[in-house]
Amino acid sequence: MIDDPYERCTPSDELVAEIADHYRLGEVRGSADLGGSWTTNIKIDTADRVVVARIHRHWTSASRLHALQVARSAVHAGGVPTVLPIRDQRGNTFNRLGKDRLVELEPYVDWDTRMNTPELFRIGFPVLGRVHDVLRTTPVPQAAESVRYANHVHSWRAAELTQLGADRMHWWQDDELHRFADDVVRHIDQVTAREAELADDQLRQLAHGDFWDNNVLFAGDRLAAVIDFDFMASRWRIDDLALTIYFWLLEPGRGLPDEHDQQQARTFVDAYDSGTELPLSRAERLALPLAIARQPAWSVGRWVLGLDDDQARSHARSSAREFPVAAKVLADLDDWQRALTEK
Structure with missing residues (x-):
């Protein structure tokens, strides 16, 4: 049986603060749950930018997420607009929350349709x-x-x-x-x-x-x-x-x-x-x-x-x-x- 595939992180002030601290985002002025059935997507407003934290399910491994990021980067280089991961202070494109969830940070995309x-x-x-x-x-x-x-x-x-x-x-x-x-x-x-x-x-x-x-x-x-x-x-x-x-x-x-x-x-x-x-x-x-x-x-x-x-x-x-x-x-x-x- 699938281990509760609908389980997702519940966004909280504490979770946002942990992500903001790790990525040195500075003052957080607001956050919002953007939904997502497979990842938890949190919009984070800071003093100088708006970003999205994507928190993956426990089954997404580091090697799998790295492969996804390589593919996205290639698609972006090929002329298709997509989002690239934001690196942390150590140059990492993703990090671990707790024992078994990976998080990556992306620029927020303005869209309406x-x-x-x-x-x-x-x-x-x-x-x-x-x-x-x-x-x-x-x-x-x-x-x-x-x-x-x-x-x-x-x-x-x-x-x-x-x-x-x-x-x-x-x-x-x-x-x-x-x-x-x-x-x-x-x-x-x-x-x-x-x-x-x-x-x-x-x-x-x-x-x-x-x-x-x-x-x-x-x-x-x-x-x-x-x-x-x-x-x-x-x-x-x-x-x-x-x-x-x-x-x-x-x-x-x-x-x-x-x-x-x-x-x-x-x-x-x-x-x-x-x-x-x-x-x-x-x-x-x-x-x-x-x-x-x-x-x-x-x-x-x-x-x-x-x-x-x-x-x-x-x-x-x-x-x-x-x-x-x-x-x-x-x-x-x-x-x-x-x-x-x-x-």
């Missing part, structure tokens, strides 16, 4: 192409290659992990979740069987892992920063595009995906190609809607499987409500593939 609309996707997807170029061609420490927790399951593990999550749901006395368990297993089996036909032609590389919403920050229509590389790992690069498109399809107030959404997705993919030195191949475009349809696998095969019982049940119910979106993409697979590949 999250990337969650088609208009901003068409600005953001070329940037994702550039991010992928940098991550593909820059030597990054091995700890960047894998991540303990993420909204991702590889295609070749999706069926196995989904079945395990479904088995857990079958232990619960809930007929609705029993039906969902059976439906999602059949769905992922069908998706991965089709993906296997295209697997040899997929490009695997380091990918951002969560290129969406408040991880891609805008000031108006200007990109302010790409942040939060915590889910970065080696995977098919189309999985980065698939996650973003899937989250967009799940936005509140939307119906099931239709022909208009297919055409919108085509504009996102074309925008991605405009920003990368290595445009998506035909095989990658054919596989992309399958990767979108595969997204319930991480919901069931990671979180339903690993969370404690109450959280797992709650997550399973949310996943069941979202499932028709992925099912509709698979049902309309031919149309999606045609929309993404036809000239």
